[in-house]
Structure formats: structure tokens, C-alpha cells
Amino acid sequence: MSLAQLSSSAGEDNPPAAPGLPARSSLALRFALRELRGGLRGFAVFLACLALGVAAIAGVGAFSRALTDGLGREGAALLGGDAAFALVQREASPEEYRLIAAGGQVSTVATTRAMARAGEGDRLEATLAEVKAVDGAYPMVGTLELEPAQPLAEALRPRDGTFGAVADPALAERLGLKPGDRFQVGDAQLTLAGTILREPDALSTGIGFGPRLMISLDALRATNLLQPGSLVRWQYRVRMTDPAGLAAFVEQVRHGAPEAGFEVRTREAAAPRLETNVRRFTEYLTLVGLTALLVGGVGVANAVKSHLDAKRSVIATLKSLGAPSGTVFAIYLAEVGLIALVGIVIGLVVGSALPFAANAAFGYLLPIPIEPTIQPMALALAFAYGVLIALAFAMWPLGMSHDVPVSGLFRDQVETGRRRPRLVYLLLTALAVLALAGLAIAASEERRVAIYYLAAAASVLIVLRLVGLGIMALARRLPRPRSTTLRLALANIHRPAALTPTIVLSLGLGLTLLVTLALIDRSLTRELTSRLPHEAPSFFFLDIQSGETDRFAAYLKQKAPQGEVEVVPMLRGRIITLGDRAAEDITPPPEFAWVLSSDRGITYSQDLPEGSVLAAGEWWPPDYSGPPLVSFEREIADAFGLKIGDKVTVNVLGRSITATIANLRDVEWERLAINFVMVFSPNSFAGAPHTSLATLAVPDGGDPAAERAIARAVATDFPAVTAVRVKEALETIGEIVSNLLIAIRAASLVALLASVLVLAGALAAGQHHRVYDAVILKTLGATRLRLVGAYALEYAALGLVTAAVAVGAGTAAAYVVVVMVMELAFGWSSAAALGAVAVALVLTIGFGLIGTWRALGQKPARILRHL
Structure with a gap:
């Protein structure tokens, strides 16, 4: 059947005789397949952009799932x-222990922080250690690897009046120890028997500020660190006789000891904080991948527009033969859909392979063994993102094909008439965009973050588009310069079919993301290395016995006369209820999940703590002796829906204390001064054993040598007190943050690569117009050097403006994240701005001139005969 015959019985020209949708779809698919026989020339950027973004999302999702599956599979070993x-x-009471032991074999593990000391006098070395005391049943699951290889029981046995110990190699290095050397913790003499190569349950204890030291429970008792109120965490691990009855056993213990205040973990959630962090990091990297897809969407739109421009004569021919406009649209929709499917499938294949490649290359660095597999849900999500991006960005230029006139047969360039597609295609574009936004929100665990991201991405896209149009309007109104080169450059910026909006949009997105990350990096680094070490206390001192508080404060004043000493009582408690809701029934906001995830430090005070500002309510009087009252941090109270007058129950030392919220406080957490989520009235814990927490703040951050001297002196004269140097803690946090930022920067390069591909594709697509310009100008006497100069000035101007917009948008985005989300001081970086300018100039001028040089080499005769 010919197209003329088809048009007589189908399509919009003859509605009554129109065949069904399947017939039109079949015809469109056949034409699309025939046209694709010529290859995918012109769609390289289209394919690369889709494949890159889809691969990033699929790879991140698959690797995250493999890691999460590894955590679940190794749950018993981790726990x-x-x-x-x-x-x-x-410690657990005998009755509580009997309840736990009813489930199976029990292993007792106690963890605390303490100062490890080696040497004497001026040669004394002291360092903070994460002490882990174990019994003979440890480890019940998994394998502890030591160097030299030996059974743990042999390593920890007493010898020559000392207790055996094994330690992280970092601890041995800090104290200058080798196997057989002696050192001290508290009042106990220890002998290093070896170093720890692998600790099977290390992840379940979280991040420590010191290296691991493992000793026996008998050695821990010999240290005399187990004083009333000491911050020691006791864990009773159970290897079930009947693993299938785990849930029932846990409920039995909870009901049998309701006042115990147990924090319970099971093998299904051995490291909940790590799993939460993995999910959050995955979500962030998925958004980065989505950013790459959004950037690539511009490339998709450019490629489709360029392809349809090249097919104007074909479209006009089809219409002249009677093809309805709807059929033409369906043909090219099918063609673009097939090409998009190829790109998406390539991305899915690459994304599926990424976890396997990463595990083969870096698996030895991971904390747990993983077994990468094909993850259908991750692939489905990536596929959906790819399809919606392709539709959202291709529908507009495809809709323009509806109104290509038949007059396109008679000359290369004609006035298209309409500047935007018809309403139906605008609605289809909007529907694809809304579906994309809905998918991003639905797939996100932190939907607020996804909404903020979508709002920011939409704002940046709109701003960059408006900036591009604004540059064209400004260039059009500027006075005409006398220099021919400048006049050509200025005209190129605002002429019809100018690349200005495309260049600004494609390159601006990638640069904005890089500037944002660079400024966040700068602010975090400045906070951790410059501001905090000078504003925060130099030391935190833990486990000060209440009877020694005054003597210890006087001792610190003697050692650091210029320093400020602050001492407060400290207990640990687990929140049982908030208002009328049990803690286990509350789903907290993700950013405040830590409040309920474990026990919290609490204190009591007669006066409003320093660093706090009363936000609502009244502080209790100095002589208050009524029912227990509590002051709650305002932001956290708002997050949990708490208000003045609500009740809060906290389990402290096996006793539940219910207090009424008397007031709310704003707390300056960023100062790292002593402060707590909950501050109770002094009468709340009358007679309860507790220790004190002290800080020492030395002017201007203190001298490292003087700080080490104070740490050695405290370790010698107060062996039960734990000293935490804030600078060392910040260095530990800084290393973690740096590693995360490296991973984020690497992932963000995907978005920049997509920007580069889109820019290259846009400039390549624009060469059709450059050829006409170059031929006509050369015919009129322009030299190649003059044309190159004009094009170089055009691209340089566009690169500079794009960089300026990216720096502005990136600065605004980083400011919002740092100040409003992280609540830190914002630090601007000139290096990030200059780097963006350099990248923009190199890419725009480089790619622009490479393509322009080809245009300058075209023979005039072939071009002129078609004008």
C-alpha cells in the first residue's frame, strides 16, 4: 500500500476511515526499522548519555544491594x-542473665574507652584505646585472626603476673610495642601477645576514636575501671539453640525483664547504623546518577532535534505522499524509542557488571565479603529512569516534527513557523516530567531530600535556560563594535539557531554540581581543620568518679593555668517513651533516628547549661524538689512532636524515670562543648551512682606538645580517667569525611562527563549552520584566521558566562546544604571558582574550534548550489 493510499483511509485527514492504533504503530515501526538500517550516525551522544546515566544508577543500586545482602548474610558473625x-x-543481674541464657550459649563482651600507657617518666607514651573485654566463649561466630597466629585463649592467658592482650597494629605502633612488651591500662599490667588482623564483629561496635585493645574480662576487672557509673557497655550475645525461635525468645526476654532497659539487636539487623548509612549514601549517589541523566537529557533533546533537522526533506516527502502528521510523529517516536532502548540496555549491562568489577578490584578493602548478583529491582529502577528521561527530553523536538511543512523539499533552510509543539505534545512532555519526579520521590527513602533535589534541579535548569536566552537578548541589543572579528562573534551569539542556550544549559549543569561539591568540601575541611580545633575544647575527660571531681578540676587548672575547665555529671539512659508513645513504635525522621537508636548521654543541672538558650518554657528554680523535670533540645522535640508538659521516660541503671518537659532549649552543637539532648532537674537522680564529664579548653586551640604532656600526666595520676584529644577525634572524623568526599567526587565526574558529551554533541550538531556561515563569509572575503578568531571569542564569552552562572548557582546550593542542612559555617573557595572557569573555557573553546576547523575546510561550490 502506498502512502497516498494509506492517507485516503487513515490518519487525521480522514478520521472516519482511520484504522486502529495497532495498524499505525505497525507502520511506524516498519518505517523506523528501515530508516535505522543506515546505522546510528548522529546518535553517539544520545546513546552515550543514556548509557552513562543508566549505568551509574544501576551500578550504584546493584552494589548497594550486594553490600546490604552481605550484611544480612554475615549478620550472625557481625553481631x-x-x-x-x-x-x-x-552488668546484667543474675535473674536477667538466666533469662538470656535460656536461649542458648552466651558470650559476655564489655567495651569501654581507656588510656593505654607504656614507658615511664619522660619516655611515657599514652594513647586512647577502645577496650574490648571478652570471655572464653568469644568468638562464637566468625574467626578472629591474630599475628602471630594463635588461639585467643592462649593470647589472653595470664603470664608472669600480667594479663595477655592483643591489639590493633596502630595501638602497638603508637606505644612502640612489639609482642612480649608490657604496658598498662588502669591499674592492670598487660603483655602484648600479638596484633589483630581481622575482628569478625568489628562493624557492630561502630566507629571508635582509638585503636582496638582486646583483653579478658578478668583483666578488665583488674584495671579498676569498673566503678559505679563507669561508661562500660555490656553485651550478652546468644547463639540460639533453636535459631527459628529468635523472635519469640527476644520477646520473652523483654517481657521477663521489662525494667532492664536492654538494647536488643538480632542477626537480621546486626549493624543498623551501617545499613542506614549505606542506604543514605546509595540514595545520594543515585541522585548523582540522576543528575548525569538529566544532563544527558539535554543531549537527548539536541540529538533528536539535530536528527529531525537532517530529516526535514524526508518528513516533507512523506507528507507530500499523503502521510498524516500523526503518522510521521509515530515513525520518529518509534525510531527514537528504539535507539533509546539500545542506550538503556547498554547502560544496564555496564551497570550490572560494575559490582562484579568493583568487588574483583577492591573487594579486599570492604569490611565484609560480598557476593555480587544481578539485582532486578536496581535494573528496573534504572530502566524506568532511562525511559522517562528519554521521553521527557525527546517529546518536545518530536512534537515539532508534526508541523514540518512540505516546502522543506525545495530548499535547505525554511521558516518553520511554530516555535513550540502543539498542546498535546506539551502535555505529553509534562506527563513524562511528572512521572520522572514521582519516581524519584517514590524510590527515595528520604523523600524530603528527593523533593529538595528535584526543586533544585528544576530551578537550575530553568535558570540556565533563562540565562542562555538572556545572553542572546543582551548580545542583540549591544552596540555593534567596529572590529569585524568582534562583530562576527557577537552576531554568532544571538543569531537564529545559535548554540548559546544549549551550551549554557549542558555545561552549566555539570559545572554547578562540581562547584557545589567543591564548596561543601571546602566548608567541611575548614570546619574540621581550622575553626573547630580553635573553638572546641582541647580535651574531653570521661569516667571521673564523683568523689574526685573537685580534685581533678584543680589538677587540670594546675596543669593548664590558662585553660577553662568545665565539669558536669553524666549518666547514660535509654529512651523508653516520648509523650504517650513507646520508643519502638516511633518512626523517627531519618536525620534524628540516632536519638532512639541507642542509649543517650544525660545529665542534671541546677542552672541552664552554657551553650544553650532557652527557647520555650521556664527553667526550674535552684531549690526545686518536686516531680522530675526535663529540658529537651527544641529541634529534636519538634521532630518528635513533643511540647512542654509532655512526659518522657528514660531507663537509667535498670530504673525507669518519668519526667515532665518543663522547657525547650536551642543548643550550639557545633561548638563541641558539653551539652545534652536532655537535661534533668537535680532531684531526678538523687543517690544514683554516676561519673562526671569534664572539658579543658585552652586558648587558641593549645599547643600539641603541651596537650600530649597533659594526656601523659592524666594517664599517670588518674589512670581510671579517659582523655580524648579533640584534635585526634577530628582527624579521625576528617579521614572518614575525606574518604566519602573522594567517592562523591568520583561519582560526580559522571555528571561532568555527561556534560562534556552533551557539549560536544551540541557543537557537532551546530556545524551544519557553521558550514553555511563559513562558506558565505569566505566567499565575501573573510580569512580563515579572522573566522577562527571570531569563533574563539564567541566560545570564550559563552564559557565565561556559563562558568559565572555555575559558580553562582553552585555557591547558592552549597550555602543551603552547609548552613541550613549541616548547620555549619560556610566557606567560599576561589580555587573552585577558578577551576570552573578554566574547565568551561577549555571545553567550549576546545570543542568549538575543533568542529569549526572542519567547517572552514568545506568546499563552497557544494554548499552554494543548494542555497
Whole structure:
């Protein structure tokens, strides 16, 4: 059947005789397949952009799932058993222990922080250690690897009046120890028997500020660190006799000891904080991949527009033969859909392979063994993103094909008439965009973050588009310069079919993301290395016995006369209820999940703590003796829906204390001064054993040598007190943040690469117009050097403006993240701005001139005969 015959019985020209949708779809598919026989020339950027973004999303999702599956599979080894019951500041009572032991074999593990000391006098070395005391049943699950290889029981056995110990190699290095050397913790003499190569349950204990030291429970008792109120965490791990009855066993313990205040973990959630962090990091990297897809969407739109421009004569021919406009649209929709499917499938294949490649290359660095597999859900999500991006950005230029006139047969360049597609195509574009936004929000665990991201991305896209149009309007109104080169450059910026909006949009997105990350990096680094070390206390001192508080404060004043000493009582408690809701029934906002995830430090005070500002309510009087009252941090109270007058129940030392919220406070957490989420009235814990927490703040951050001297002196004269140097803690946090930022920067390069591909594709697509310009100008006497100069000035101007917009938008985005989300001081970086300018100039001028040089080499005769 000919197209003329087809048009007589189908399409919009003869509605009554129109065949069904399947017939039109079949015809469109056949034409699309025939046209694609000539290859995918012109769609390289289209394919690369889709494949890159889809691969990033699929790869991140698959690797995250593999890691999460590894955590679930290794849950018993990470936890050290099928279930673990934890208490803070006290051991389980005999009755509580019997309840736990009813489930199976029990292993007792106690963890605390303490100062490890080696040497004497001026040669004394002291460092903070994360002490882990274990019994003979440890480890019940998994394998502890030591150097030299030996059974743990042999390594920890007493010898020559000392207790055996094994340690992280970093601890041995800091103290200058080798196997057989002696050192001290508290009042106990220890002998280093070896170093720890692999600790199976290391992840379940979280991040420590010091290296691991493992000793026996008998050695821990010999240290005399187990004083009333000492911050020791006791874990009772159970290897179930009947693993299938885990849930029932946990409920049995909870109901049998309702006042114990156990923090319970099971093998299904051995490292919940790590799993949460993995999910959050995955979500962030997925958004980065989506950013790459959004940037690539510009390339998709450019490629489709360029392809349809090249097919104007074909479209006009089809219409002249009677093809309805709807059929033409369907043909090219099918063609673009097939090409998009190729790009998406390439991305899915690459994304599926990424976890396998990453595990082969870096698997030895991972904390747990993973077994990468094909993840259908991750691939489905990436596929959906790819399809919606292709539709959202291709529908507009495809809709323009509806109104290509038949007069396109008679000359290369004609006035297209309409500047935007018809309403139906605008609605289809809007529907694809809304579906994309809905998918991003639905697939996100932190939907608020996804909404903020979508709003920011839409704002940047709109701003960059408006900036591009604004540059054209400004260039059009500027006075005409006398220089021919400048006049040509200025005209190129605002002429019809100018590349100005495309260049600004494609390059601006990638640069904005890089500038944003660079400024966040700068602010975090400045906070951790410059501001905090000078504003925060130099030391935190833990486990000061209440009877020694005054003597210890006087001792610190003697050692650091210029320093400021602050001492407050400290206990640990686990929140049982907030208002009328049990803690286990509350789903907290993700950013405040830590409040309920474990026990919290709490204190009592007669006066409003320094660093706090009363936000609502009244502080209790100095002589208050009524029912317990509590002051709650305002932002956290708002997050949990708490208000003045609500009740809060906290389990402290196995006793539940219910207090009424008397007031709310704003707390300056960023100062790292002593402060707490909850501050109770002094009468709340009358008679309860507790220790004190002290800080020492030395003017201007203190001298490192003087700080080390203070740490050695405290370790010698107060062996039970733990000294935490803030600078060392910040260095530890800084290393973690730096590693995360490296991963984020690497992932963000995907978005920049997509920007580069889109820019190259846009400039390549624009060469059709450059050829006409170059031929006509050369015919009129322009030299190649003059044309190159004009094009170089044009691209330089566009690169500079794009860089300026990216720096402005990136600065605004980084400011919002740092100040409003992280609540830190914002630090601007000239290096990030100059780097963006350099990247923009190199890419725009480089790619522009490479393509322009080809245009300058075209023979005039072939071009002129078609004008």
C-alpha cells in the first residue's frame, strides 16, 4: 500500500476511515526499522548519555544491594551471635542473665574507652584505646585472626603476673610495642601477645576514636575501671539453640525483664547504623546518577532535534505522499524509542557488571565479603529512569516534527513557523516530567531530600535556560563594535539557531554540581581543620568518679593555668517513651533516628547549661524538689512532636524515670562543648551512682606538645580517667569525611562527563549552520584566521558566562546544604571558582574550534548550489 493510499483511509485527514492504533504503530515501526538500517550516525551522544546515566544508577543500586545482602548474610558473625542484649553502666543481674541464657550459649563482651600507657617518666607514651573485654566463649561466630597466629585463649592467658592482650597494629605502633612488651591500662599490667588482623564483629561496635585493645574480662576487672557509673557497655550475645525461635525468645526476654532497659539487636539487623548509612549514601549517589541523566537529557533533546533537522526533506516527502502528521510523529517516536532502548540496555549491562568489577578490584578493602548478583529491582529502577528521561527530553523536538511543512523539499533552510509543539505534545512532555519526579520521590527513602533535589534541579535548569536566552537578548541589543572579528562573534551569539542556550544549559549543569561539591568540601575541611580545633575544647575527660571531681578540676587548672575547665555529671539512659508513645513504635525522621537508636548521654543541672538558650518554657528554680523535670533540645522535640508538659521516660541503671518537659532549649552543637539532648532537674537522680564529664579548653586551640604532656600526666595520676584529644577525634572524623568526599567526587565526574558529551554533541550538531556561515563569509572575503578568531571569542564569552552562572548557582546550593542542612559555617573557595572557569573555557573553546576547523575546510561550490 502506498502512502497516498494509506492517507485516503487513515490518519487525521480522514478520521472516519482511520484504522486502529495497532495498524499505525505497525507502520511506524516498519518505517523506523528501515530508516535505522543506515546505522546510528548522529546518535553517539544520545546513546552515550543514556548509557552513562543508566549505568551509574544501576551500578550504584546493584552494589548497594550486594553490600546490604552481605550484611544480612554475615549478620550472625557481625553481631557475634543470633541476638545481643546490651546494657550501659551496669552488668546484667543474675535473674536477667538466666533469662538470656535460656536461649542458648552466651558470650559476655564489655567495651569501654581507656588510656593505654607504656614507658615511664619522660619516655611515657599514652594513647586512647577502645577496650574490648571478652570471655572464653568469644568468638562464637566468625574467626578472629591474630599475628602471630594463635588461639585467643592462649593470647589472653595470664603470664608472669600480667594479663595477655592483643591489639590493633596502630595501638602497638603508637606505644612502640612489639609482642612480649608490657604496658598498662588502669591499674592492670598487660603483655602484648600479638596484633589483630581481622575482628569478625568489628562493624557492630561502630566507629571508635582509638585503636582496638582486646583483653579478658578478668583483666578488665583488674584495671579498676569498673566503678559505679563507669561508661562500660555490656553485651550478652546468644547463639540460639533453636535459631527459628529468635523472635519469640527476644520477646520473652523483654517481657521477663521489662525494667532492664536492654538494647536488643538480632542477626537480621546486626549493624543498623551501617545499613542506614549505606542506604543514605546509595540514595545520594543515585541522585548523582540522576543528575548525569538529566544532563544527558539535554543531549537527548539536541540529538533528536539535530536528527529531525537532517530529516526535514524526508518528513516533507512523506507528507507530500499523503502521510498524516500523526503518522510521521509515530515513525520518529518509534525510531527514537528504539535507539533509546539500545542506550538503556547498554547502560544496564555496564551497570550490572560494575559490582562484579568493583568487588574483583577492591573487594579486599570492604569490611565484609560480598557476593555480587544481578539485582532486578536496581535494573528496573534504572530502566524506568532511562525511559522517562528519554521521553521527557525527546517529546518536545518530536512534537515539532508534526508541523514540518512540505516546502522543506525545495530548499535547505525554511521558516518553520511554530516555535513550540502543539498542546498535546506539551502535555505529553509534562506527563513524562511528572512521572520522572514521582519516581524519584517514590524510590527515595528520604523523600524530603528527593523533593529538595528535584526543586533544585528544576530551578537550575530553568535558570540556565533563562540565562542562555538572556545572553542572546543582551548580545542583540549591544552596540555593534567596529572590529569585524568582534562583530562576527557577537552576531554568532544571538543569531537564529545559535548554540548559546544549549551550551549554557549542558555545561552549566555539570559545572554547578562540581562547584557545589567543591564548596561543601571546602566548608567541611575548614570546619574540621581550622575553626573547630580553635573553638572546641582541647580535651574531653570521661569516667571521673564523683568523689574526685573537685580534685581533678584543680589538677587540670594546675596543669593548664590558662585553660577553662568545665565539669558536669553524666549518666547514660535509654529512651523508653516520648509523650504517650513507646520508643519502638516511633518512626523517627531519618536525620534524628540516632536519638532512639541507642542509649543517650544525660545529665542534671541546677542552672541552664552554657551553650544553650532557652527557647520555650521556664527553667526550674535552684531549690526545686518536686516531680522530675526535663529540658529537651527544641529541634529534636519538634521532630518528635513533643511540647512542654509532655512526659518522657528514660531507663537509667535498670530504673525507669518519668519526667515532665518543663522547657525547650536551642543548643550550639557545633561548638563541641558539653551539652545534652536532655537535661534533668537535680532531684531526678538523687543517690544514683554516676561519673562526671569534664572539658579543658585552652586558648587558641593549645599547643600539641603541651596537650600530649597533659594526656601523659592524666594517664599517670588518674589512670581510671579517659582523655580524648579533640584534635585526634577530628582527624579521625576528617579521614572518614575525606574518604566519602573522594567517592562523591568520583561519582560526580559522571555528571561532568555527561556534560562534556552533551557539549560536544551540541557543537557537532551546530556545524551544519557553521558550514553555511563559513562558506558565505569566505566567499565575501573573510580569512580563515579572522573566522577562527571570531569563533574563539564567541566560545570564550559563552564559557565565561556559563562558568559565572555555575559558580553562582553552585555557591547558592552549597550555602543551603552547609548552613541550613549541616548547620555549619560556610566557606567560599576561589580555587573552585577558578577551576570552573578554566574547565568551561577549555571545553567550549576546545570543542568549538575543533568542529569549526572542519567547517572552514568545506568546499563552497557544494554548499552554494543548494542555497
